[in-house]
Amino acid sequence: MKIKLEGPRIILRPPVLSDTDIINAHVQVPDICRYTFISRLSTIESTREYIRNTRKWWRSGRNQHFAIVWKNPQCVIGMIGLSAIDHKNRNAELGYWLAKKYWGQGLTPEAIRLILDYSFKDLKLRRIYAHVMHPNKPSIRVMEKIGFQREGYLRKAVFQNGRWLDEILFAILKEDYLSHR
Ligand SMILES: CC(C)(COP(=O)(O)OP(=O)(O)OC[C@H]1O[C@@H](n2cnc3c(N)ncnc32)[C@H](O)[C@@H]1OP(=O)(O)O)[C@@H](O)C(=O)NCCC(=O)NCCS
Numbered sequence: 655m656k657i658k659l660e661g662p663r664i665i666l667r668p669p670v671l672s673d674t675d676i677i678n679a680h681v682q683v684p685d686i687c688r689y690t691f692i693s694r695l696s697t698i699e700s701t702r703e704y705i706r707n708t709r710k711w712w713r714s715g716r717n718q719h720f721a722i723v724w725k726n727p728q729c730v731i732g733m734i735g736l737s738a739i740d741h742k743n744r745n746a747e748l749g750y751w752l753a754k755k756y757w758g759q760g761l762t763p764e765a766i767r768l769i770l771d772y773s774f775k776d777l778k779l780r781r782i783y784a785h786v787m788h789p790n791k792p793s794i795r796v797m798e799k800i801g802f803q804r805e806g807y808l809r810k811a812v813f814q815n816g817r818w819l820d821e822i823l824f825a826i827l828k829e830d831y832l833s834h835r
Contacts, residue, residue: 659720659768664761666720666734666768668712673721674702676730680753689790689814690751692733708735715739722752722765731756734765736773736782745781746773762796770800774828783825787812797824801834 659666669677678701680686687693695701711717719735732752739746748769752762773779784802786793797804802824810818 659772661764661768663725664731664764664768665723665725666765667723669705669708669719669721669730669733671702671705673730674698674705677701677705677721677733680730680732681751683754685754686751689787689793689819690749692751715741720765720769722750722761724756724761731761732765734762734769736769736777739777739779741777743781744779745783746777746779748782748784757792763799766796766800770826770831774831780828781825783823785811785821785823787814788820788822794822800826801830802826803830 657668675698678695678698681692681695681701695704708717708719711719716739717735717737718739719733719737721730722732722734723729724731732750734748734750736746736748748766750762750765752765770782773782783805784797785808786797788807803826804822805825806823808821808823811821812819
C-alpha cells in the first residue's frame with residue numbers, strides 16, 4: 655500500500671496506526687459527526703480498529719480509504735475514501751470529512767479531485783456517487799462545486815442522533831468530470 659496521491663496543498667495516503675490519536679482527536683468535534691457515521695471513532699480503540707480495518711479493505715480491493723495530509727507542516731487533517739468499489743459495474747461510493755479548523759479553504763474539493771482523477775484513470779471507474787444527509791449545506795456545496803449531479807432524494811433514509819434524516823444522492827460520471835474541468 656505505497657499509494658500516494660499528491661495535490662498542491664495536500665497528500666492522500668492510506669492511514670497508519672500512528673495516525674490514531676490525531677484522527678480520534680479531530681472526530682471529537684460534534685460538527686464533524688452531525689451528518690456522518692464517524693462518531694463510531696469516538697474512542698481510541700475504535701479508531702485503531704477502524705485503521706486496522708482500512709488495511710484489510712485495501713487488500714480486499716472493496717474499500718480504499720485515505721488520510722488527508724496537510725503538506726506543510728505534515729499532519730493528518732481528515733479522511734476521504736471510496737467504499738463499495740464495484741469493479742464489474744465500475745462504480746464506488748465517496749465519503750469524506752475534514753477537521754473543522756481547515757474548513758472553508760477548498761481542501762476537500764482538492765482531495766475529491768485527486769480521488770476522481772485516480773478513480774477514473776487508475777481504477778477505470780465510470781461513476782462515483784455520494785449520499786449527503788439533508789441539510790448538510792457545506793457538503794452539498796462541495797458536490798455542486800465539483801459538478802456532481804443530484805440524482806435522487808431519499809426520504810428518511812438514515813436514523814441519526816435520534817431522528818430520521820433525508821439523504822440526497824449525488825453522482826458524477828467520468829464524462830461529466832472531464833467536461834467540467
Ligand atoms: C463537508 C466538508 C468536508 C467541506 O469541506 P471544506 O474543505 O470546508 O470545503 P470547502 O472549503 O469547499 O467549503 C464548502 C462550503 O462549506 C461552507 N463553509 C466553509 N467554511 C465553513 C465553516 N467554517 N462553517 C460552516 N460552513 C462552512 C461554505 O458554504 C463553502 O462553500 P463556498 O466555497 O461556496 O463558500 C466539511 O464541512 C466537513 O468535514 N464536514 C463534516 C463532515 C461531513 O459532513 N462530511 C460529508 C459527509 S457527506
